[in-house]
Amino acid sequence: MLRALVMTLVLVTTALVQTTLLPHVALGGFAPDLLLLLVTAVAMRDGAASGVRVGFAAGVLADLLLQESPMGLTALVFVGVGYAIGLARPYLAPESVTAPLLLAGLSGLLGTAGYGVLSRLLGDERFTFELVLSASVLVALFNTLLAPIVVAGIRALDTHFPLEGPARAH
Amino acid sequence: VYQRRRARILLAVLVLVSLVLITIDFRSEDGPLDGLRGVATTVFGPVQRGVGALVRPVGDAFSSVGELFDLRDENARLRERLEELESRRQSFADLERQNTELRALLGMRERLGIDETLVARTISFAPSNYEWVITIDAGSADGITRNMPVINGDGLVGRVVQVTEHASRVLLAIDPNFAASAQTARHAEVGSIRGRGGDLMLFRPIDPEPVVEPGDEIVTNQYEYGLFPSGIPIGSVEEVGEATTQLEREVLVRPYVDFTRLDVVMVILRVPVEAPPPVPDRPDEVPSIPDDLVSDDESPSPTPSPGGTEDG
Numbered sequence: 091m092l093r094a095l096v097m098t099l100v101l102v103t104t105a106l107v108q109t110t111l112l113p114h115v116a117l118g119g120f121a122p123d124l125l126l127l128l129v130t131a132v133a134m135r136d137g138a139a140s141g142v143r144v145g146f147a148a149g150v151l152a153d154l155l156l157q158e159s160p161m162g163l164t165a166l167v168f169v170g171v172g173y174a175i176g177l178a179r180p181y182l183a184p185e186s187v188t189a190p191l192l193l194a195g196l197s198g199l200l201g202t203a204g205y206g207v208l209s210r211l212l213g214d215e216r217f218t219f220e221l222v223l224s225a226s227v228l229v230a231l232f233n234t235l236l237a238p239i240v241v242a243g244i245r246a247l248d249t250h251f252p253l254e255g256p257a258r259a260h
Numbered sequence: 261v262y263q264r265r266r267a268r269i270l271l272a273v274l275v276l277v278s279l280v281l282i283t284i285d286f287r288s289e290d291g292p293l294d295g296l297r298g299v300a301t302t303v304f305g306p307v308q309r310g311v312g313a314l315v316r317p318v319g320d321a322f323s324s325v326g327e328l329f330d331l332r333d334e335n336a337r338l339r340e341r342l343e344e345l346e347s348r349r350q351s352f353a354d355l356e357r358q359n360t361e362l363r364a365l366l367g368m369r370e371r372l373g374i375d376e377t378l379v380a381r382t383i384s385f386a387p388s389n390y391e392w393v394i395t396i397d398a399g400s401a402d403g404i405t406r407n408m409p410v411i412n413g414d415g416l417v418g419r420v421v422q423v424t425e426h427a428s429r430v431l432l433a434i435d436p437n438f439a440a441s442a443q444t445a446r447h448a449e450v451g452s453i454r455g456r457g458g459d460l461m462l463f464r465p466i467d468p469e470p471v472v473e474p475g476d477e478i479v480t481n482q483y484e485y486g487l488f489p490s491g492i493p494i495g496s497v498e499e500v501g502e503a504t505t506q507l508e509r510e511v512l513v514r515p516y517v518d519f520t521r522l523d524v525v526m527v528i529l530r531v532p533v534e535a536p537p538p539v540p541d542r543p544d545e546v547p548s549i550p551d552d553l554v555s556d557d558e559s560p561s562p563t564p565s566p567g568g569t570e571d572g
Contacts, residue, residue, distance in 0.1 A: 105304075105387060106304075106307060106308060106311045107311075107315075108387040109304075109308060109384035109385050109386070109387050109395075110308055110311045110312040110315050110383075110384050110385070111311075111315040111318060112385075113385035113520055114315075114316075114318075114520060114521065116520045118458050118459055119392070119434065119457060119458035119459055119519070119520075120389045120458065121389060123388075123389060125387060137263060137267065138263075138264065138267035138268075138271070139263060139266050139267040139270055141267075142267060142270045142271050142274055143270060143274075145274075146274040146277070146278070149278070150281075152387045152388065153281075154296060154297055154300035155297075155300055155304065155384075155386065155387050156297075156386055156387065156388055156391055156393070157297065157386065157391065157393045157421055157422055157429050157431070158391050158393065158421075158431070158435070158437050159388065159390065159391060160281075160282045160285045160286055161281050161282065161284070161285035161293045161296075161297070162277075162278040162279070162280070162281025162282040162284075162285060163278070163282055164388070165274070165277075165278040165281065166275060166278035166279065166282065169271060169274045169275055169278060170275075173267065173271045176267060202389060205390065206390060209390065212282075212286070215436075216390075216435075216436030216437055216457070217390065217436075218436075218456070218457075221390070221436065221456065221457040221458070224458060225389040225390060225457070228389075229389055
């Protein structure tokens with residue numbers, strides 16, 4: 091319960107940073123996708139079930155703050171990313187430094203590209219190949235750079251508010 | 261194994277919910293989900309305003325670190341800009357002359373001018389790399405409605421796409437969904453301009469062999485969509501492409517507005533010249549001539565039959 095509350099707070103704060111601070115660091119019109127990175131970090135740490143849940147919440151939050159895109163599309167993509175990263179988790183060495191960076195970059199690339207491709211399939215003509223490619227590559231790059239901070243943050247959150255709630259056991 | 265099964269069930273359920281949401285959103289214009297977005301704007305608006313004011317200096321610091329690397333470019337650009345401004349001063353004299361002529365032509369028509377405007381501040385940007393939308397801190401309570409043009413000191417910013425009581429969302433001119441009628445300031449080559457995401461915009465002149473060269477200024481034109489008053493500066497021509505097989509020429513335009521550093525913007529509450537009502541398109545019908553205009557020596561026929569002009 092407490093963890094859910096904290097996670098909600100983290101999600102809302104991330105959305106605020108995403109909508110107020112990150113546009114200022116945009117490169118060529120593209121900025122890091124912090125919400126996607128957060129979903130990736132949670133799935134890497136806690137597995138597919140958490141990844142899917144947090145992915146859905148983060149996606150719906152992003153969808154609410156968007157205007158031109160269909161509601162639910164970001165949720166769909168983030169749920170997919172959360173599940174896929176969660177499945178990869180058992181194969182990662184727990185203290186590996188490169189694995190989180192690699193997965194953050196990969197999820198940035200595939201998540202952003204996936205969103206673009208789905209939108210195009212839904213008939214949105216503004217998603218040109220060139221646009222999707224440049225967005226995906228830049229998000230992958232940005233998210234790889236930001237991965238250490240976010241992964242460390244989620245690790246700290248996990249130590250203070252563990253998943254299965256032993257804090258409530260005693 | 262249990263964990264994995266649970267994850268799979270969760271995945272299926274949440275994917276289904278997402279698909280249902282997408283379907284509902286696709287099937288309804290201004291439906292319940294649009295209302296939800298309005299609620300999100302209302303709830304997040306004040307918080308974003310506060311956080312935005314807090315982080316703006318941080319954002320500016322980030323931006324200036326980035327700028328250190330291209331100071332040399334900046335210098336060259338500023339020099340160019342100076343020359344451009346010099347030439348624009350000349351075009352201003354030209355504009356003034358045009359204005360006088362137009363006024364003479366329009367006779368009694370009211371002088372062109374944007375009187376009713378509203379200054380607002382940017383409070384947030386869209387959380388996506390495929391959507392260039394900002395939220396501003398003014399809404400229906402301040403008289404804003406959908407589709408109103410938004411500008412700032414540098415030129416065209418975009419148009420209003422969603423309004424709540426105290427906040428509105430503005431589709432930026434660089435968003436691929438944005439389109440407007442535009443023309444070159446110097447030779448009045450008319451065409452349409454649209455965003456393409458990222459930095460540059462795309463101007464398509466109607467004339468496949470237009471008189472356009474790099475550095476030319478592009479301004480809005482109230483011709484086709486009627487949303488924007490004529491003459492709002494948009495950007496300068498960066499590159500003129502070859503004509504495509506459809507005899508269209510693609511001209512890349514660098515907007516004057518820096519869309520990563522939007523702050524104070526101005527909403528135009530009333531466009532000076534309203535678009536006239538659409539003319540009914542009924543080619544078979546001959547316009548009826550009022551009785552008193554028909555000359556006396558002809559036989560009076562107040563309502564000509566529809567087939568009466570076949571000799572013409």
